[in-house]
Amino acid sequence: MAVRTIDWEDDRILLLDQTLLPTEEKYLRIDSIDVLAEAIQSLRVRGAPAIGVAAALGAALAGVLSRAGSREAFDLDVRNAMDVLRATRPTAVNLFWALNRMKTILLTNPLDSVPDLRKKLIAEALTILDEDRRICRRIGRNGANLLQDPISVLTHCNAGALATADYGTALAVVYTAHEQGKQVKVFADETRPLLQGARLTAWELQKSKIDVTVICDNMAASVMKSGLVDCVIVGADRIAANGDVANKIGTYGLALLARAHEIPFYVAAPLSTIDMSILHGDQIPIEIRAAQEITHGFGKQTVPEGVAVYNPAFDVTPHTLVSAIITEAGVIRAPFQEGFHHVLPSS
Amino acid sequence: MAVRTIDWEDDRILLLDQTLLPTEEKYLRIDSIDVLAEAIQSLRVRGAPAIGVAAALGAALAGVLSRAGSREAFDLDVRNAMDVLRATRPTAVNLFWALNRMKTILLTNPLDSVPDLRKKLIAEALTILDEDRRICRRIGRNGANLLQDPISVLTHCNAGALATADYGTALAVVYTAHEQGKQVKVFADETRPLLQGARLTAWELQKSKIDVTVICDNMAASVMKSGLVDCVIVGADRIAANGDVANKIGTYGLALLARAHEIPFYVAAPLSTIDMSILHGDQIPIEIRAAQEITHGFGKQTVPEGVAVYNPAFDVTPHTLVSAIITEAGVIRAPFQEGFHHVLPSS
Numbered sequence: 001m002a003v004r005t006i007d008w009e010d011d012r013i014l015l016l017d018q019t020l021l022p023t024e025e026k027y028l029r030i031d032s033i034d035v036l037a038e039a040i041q042s043l044r045v046r047g048a049p050a051i052g053v054a055a056a057l058g059a060a061l062a063g064v065l066s067r068a069g070s071r072e073a074f075d076l077d078v079r080n081a082m083d084v085l086r087a088t089r090p091t092a093v094n095l096f097w098a099l100n101r102m103k104t105i106l107l108t109n110p111l112d113s114v115p116d117l118r119k120k121l122i123a124e125a126l127t128i129l130d131e132d133r134r135i136c137r138r139i140g141r142n143g144a145n146l147l148q149d150p151i152s153v154l155t156h157c158n159a160g161a162l163a164t165a166d167y168g169t170a171l172a173v174v175y176t177a178h179e180q181g182k183q184v185k186v187f188a189d190e191t192r193p194l195l196q197g198a199r200l201t202a203w204e205l206q207k208s209k210i211d212v213t214v215i216c217d218n219m220a221a222s223v224m225k226s227g228l229v230d231c232v233i234v235g236a237d238r239i240a241a242n243g244d245v246a247n248k249i250g251t252y253g254l255a256l257l258a259r260a261h262e263i264p265f266y267v268a269a270p271l272s273t274i275d276m277s278i279l280h281g282d283q284i285p286i287e288i289r290a291a292q293e294i295t296h297g298f299g300k301q302t303v304p305e306g307v308a309v310y311n312p313a314f315d316v317t318p319h320t321l322v323s324a325i326i327t328e329a330g331v332i333r334a335p336f337q338e339g340f341h342h343v344l345p346s347s
Numbered sequence: 348m349a350v351r352t353i354d355w356e357d358d359r360i361l362l363l364d365q366t367l368l369p370t371e372e373k374y375l376r377i378d379s380i381d382v383l384a385e386a387i388q389s390l391r392v393r394g395a396p397a398i399g400v401a402a403a404l405g406a407a408l409a410g411v412l413s414r415a416g417s418r419e420a421f422d423l424d425v426r427n428a429m430d431v432l433r434a435t436r437p438t439a440v441n442l443f444w445a446l447n448r449m450k451t452i453l454l455t456n457p458l459d460s461v462p463d464l465r466k467k468l469i470a471e472a473l474t475i476l477d478e479d480r481r482i483c484r485r486i487g488r489n490g491a492n493l494l495q496d497p498i499s500v501l502t503h504c505n506a507g508a509l510a511t512a513d514y515g516t517a518l519a520v521v522y523t524a525h526e527q528g529k530q531v532k533v534f535a536d537e538t539r540p541l542l543q544g545a546r547l548t549a550w551e552l553q554k555s556k557i558d559v560t561v562i563c564d565n566m567a568a569s570v571m572k573s574g575l576v577d578c579v580i581v582g583a584d585r586i587a588a589n590g591d592v593a594n595k596i597g598t599y600g601l602a603l604l605a606r607a608h609e610i611p612f613y614v615a616a617p618l619s620t621i622d623m624s625i626l627h628g629d630q631i632p633i634e635i636r637a638a639q640e641i642t643h644g645f646g647k648q649t650v651p652e653g654v655a656v657y658n659p660a661f662d663v664t665p666h667t668l669v670s671a672i673i674t675e676a677g678v679i680r681a682p683f684q685e686g687f688h689h690v691l692p693s694s
Contacts, residue, residue: 022651156565187657190641192539192563195649198641202654213655216539216641218503218564218597222662225599250565252572256607257600294537294545294563298645302542304369307549308560310534315569 003161003204006045006053008126011064013057017044018162018196022203033062033081040088040095043194047163048237048273049136052094053129055085059102060125063118074114075106078121090285091246091314093238093275098128129165135270136166138328143173143233143268146324146331150183152230154220157191157248158200159235159268169268170233171204173326178210185211187223191248192216193293193311217250224261232258233326236269243319243336244281249312255321264323271327274340281316289313350508350551353392353400355473358411360404364391365509365543369550380409380428387435387442390541394510395584395620396483399441400476402432406449407472410465421461422453425468437632438593438661440585440622445475476512482617483513485675490520490580490615493671493678497530499577501567504538504595505547506582506615516615517580518548520673525557532558534570538595539563540640540658564597571608579605580673583616590666590683591628596659602668611670618674621687628663636660 004027007014013030019042020026028044030036036058039045045054062081068074082099089095105124109117147153153174160171167175178184186205190198198214205212215223223229232254238246245251245267258265278284291309295302303309325332325339332339351374354361360377366389367373375391377383383405386392392401409428415421429446436442452471456464494500500521507518514522525531533552537545545561552559562570570576579601585593592598592614605612625631638656642648650656672679672686679686 023648189565190539190649192537192565198650203651206651206654211655213657214641214650215657216564216596218536218539218600219657219659219662221600221603222596222659223657225662249563249569253565253568253600253604256568256604260603260607294561298647298649300645300647301370302537302645303545303561304550304553307553308558310560310562310566310570312566312569315566315572 005050005162006057006165008057008060008122008129013054013061015039015045015054016162018046018200019044022199030061032065033058033084036061037084037088040085046196047158048092048094048235049132049164049169049270050162051089051092052098052272053132053165055095056098056102056125056128058085059099060122063121068114071114071117074117078106089287091237091287094272097272101128132164132270133166135328136164136168136172139169139268139270139326140167140172140176142328142331143266143326144176144180146266146326147173147177147182148230150185151177152185152187152228154187154189154223154229154232155201156189156197156234156250156254158196160201160204162200162204163235169235169270171201173233173268174210175208178208186213187229188212188214189217189220189250190214191250193297196248220254221257224257224263229263231264231266233266233268236267236273237314238278238284239267239269239274239325240278240281240284241276241337241340242280243322243325243334245317245319245322246281246284246286246314247317249315252315252317255317259321265321266324266326267322268326271329271344274344276340276344281318284316286315287313352397352509353404353512355404355407355469355476360401360408362386362392362401363509365393365547366391369546377408379412380405380431383408384431384435387432393543394505395439395441395582396479396511396516396617397509398436398439399445399619400479400512402442403445403449403472403475405432406446407469410468415461418461418464421464425453436634438584438634441619444619448475479511479617480513482675483511483515483519486516486615486617486673487514487519487523489675489678490613490673491523491527493613493673494520494524494529495577497532498524499532499534499575501534501536501570501576501579502548503536503544503581503598503601505543507548507551509547509551510582516582516617518551520580520615521557522555525555533560534576535559535561536564536567536597537561538597540644543595567601568604571604571610576610578611578613580613580615583614583620584661585625585631586614586616586621586672587625587628587631588623588684588687589627590669590672590681592664592666592669593628593631593633593661594664596662599662599664602664606668612668613671613673614669615673618676618691621691623687623691628665631663633662634660
């Protein structure tokens, strides 16, 4: 299934407010950079590819909103907006990758008029959006070839339609296998603290009539031991040059559990998630989020007042635990660094 | 810290309603078997040792409440009550162990009058309550000897004062080490779906001024990888003759993660938790609880309507992953079956 997660309409950004799912489907029409930044920080839009698209559309929106008469003033407006967006979340590299592409438009067209550049910014953002759609489809096809029939997949967080402009990365593989007529069953970790698995993955799989069962994160080992899981597929927020994978907190533990049960552990991600400037996963900045997400997660206080809480949003899975990385350019196996060099355009 | 988790007062059962913690401390005065059964099923009182004590006091309460004129009618009243209590929860063996002790009072005193037997039932239940207190202290002392200074312990669910009549099993070890002057830090898994770690373990450790940090279950691997955990200590609901341990869902995964990080994994439990009639953990009945606990955990819907949910309350950790079992009779290491034979009175 493709959801209209994020789009561009009448010179504004349209996005589905994911904090309200699964009980309410409400679209936001974003007409300011501050509102967009808040939406990214509050996870109204989330998922590495979708964050990249949102940032690109944000730079285009900054161009639309700018009242500058000169190129100098216009560029400053757009750059200021990009600085605001760059500071929203630290881990997903797609954010920086998309903003760099938008910045390149400014840098490579110094003689354009303001109206011309405005159009080029919009065009580039829409190209990024469109590319993301096509990338999802290719990831889906490449990954589906790895899946036997029938197949039971365990996934974590949401790397689906709601994390991209089309039908996901990890879930693209599931959707494609389903379209190919394979019998696919999915176990979705609910994914504390913000429950993207329970709220989002279950929602979109149910819409696509794919068999999905929600479990608490701490049930994955038990389900694996019972022989109910054939493979694990997750997305990624940033992949280091050596193949270490930063993804939603809990991914690393899952990878260890998969290894202990001899279950393949796949990562599905676009090439834009690979950060060749970072050699090891330890160098990836990990976002620490508010204690409130854990202490008052369900609208009710669940931790006593004053008790310390630790809330890292991501962890790093060493490449040695990754069976393969599924990209739009093919399935890459160890040694990853070598594989990345073959498919990345300019590294 | 010792909390008054469950007690006997004026011929009635007094218990702290744990479903209201950490925001409300309310005691229930239980004056019927049905109300007690509901309290056990709804986890108002929980934790294997506390469930055993509750069941014993329940049998005594049945004796108090009986209006029977003959021993035959009195015994029937008490046995009916025990049948109701026996059916409340299937996994914790302490429930059945305690009820068997109460039944033995009926069987070994056939000539007693109703008033005499009523007194003996109360006395036996209070003996079980008192034994549990002394057992907690001994488990604490035996376990604390295993802990270096300073020490960082990761625990799951609640195996503390709130799970026993005194100051716990796993947490007894923590409390004793703290009393010995050791510098103790605890990571408490919040323990979905019912958050006994966040709500109960954090609450009682905070009351005792022990350094506690709550994490989501899926963060344990990351915390271990960071070198922040020296050992894992958990409780148990039933231990098979070979040392396999049934405990709160998520324990098995934790044991695998501890093994992967070369961290000792300890189980703290009274001898009454060992079930020599069961050879392997696979034979332990695992309670499957309502989907609602996951889908509507805290008054808010977090899973779309109609999506399947799997909610096992326990899992089984193979004895090969257990570094040692800490009991009131000493610390038992592999081969466990041999160790159990040395300390169990009649097996």
